[in-house]
Amino acid sequence: MAVQISPSILSADFARLADEAAAVPNADWLHVDVMDNHFVPNLTLGLPVVESLLKATSIPLDCHLMIEDPDRWAPAYAEAGAGSVTIHAEASRAPVRTLRQIRSLGARAALALNPGTAVEPYEGLLGEIDMLLLMTVEPGFGGQKFLDMVLPKIRTARALVERHGGEIWIQVDGGVTGDTIERCAEAGADVFVAGSAVYGSADRAAAVETLRANAAKA
Ligand SMILES: O=C(CO)[C@H](O)[C@H](O)COP(=O)(O)O
């Protein structure tokens, strides 16, 4: 499993997003948290900002939609050129249709599960996804404490994914730091989102490399 690091611009300076993207040239992805103040109690950014960001960086965008109606909006992010589009299982009413639309528009399709959502009921969707996102905090805000209770679910997900051929990536998001990343990698995650651990550091690129090195220790 190659380690991939996806810095979350949630913790970046929103007035300087192009510079903040340029500060992490060694990132595999740029994680974009779309929040609508309904599915989660916070409001961030939407499609117009993603469209501008796509013009400002060559780093592929990993769009994490924390919105009430992902079935309506997710295809537009894929159409705009996002490299990966993630919908929440708790929000989607038609996940198969939406995940297929995302793929048919050329993006990787991903399904996200909140900390309290079990993975087993979604085994049937594994054929429809390129990545499974396991939230390691309750979605809505950056800078929260990593929830250790999700570690067994990462192990379960890794076992399920291996049974399905092992090609689906497992992403973790929330409270991922130089300290917690090793536990996530050891449990079976291979894509790591980090907001405050990267954008809370003076040297963002060095923070990305520290995360990558620590994940590789597992
Ligand atoms: O989806 C998210 C929150 O809902 C963010 O991606 C996540 O919280 C990143 O921030 P941090 O690394 O600071 O926890």
Ligand SMILES: [Fe+2]
């Ligand atoms: Fe996120």
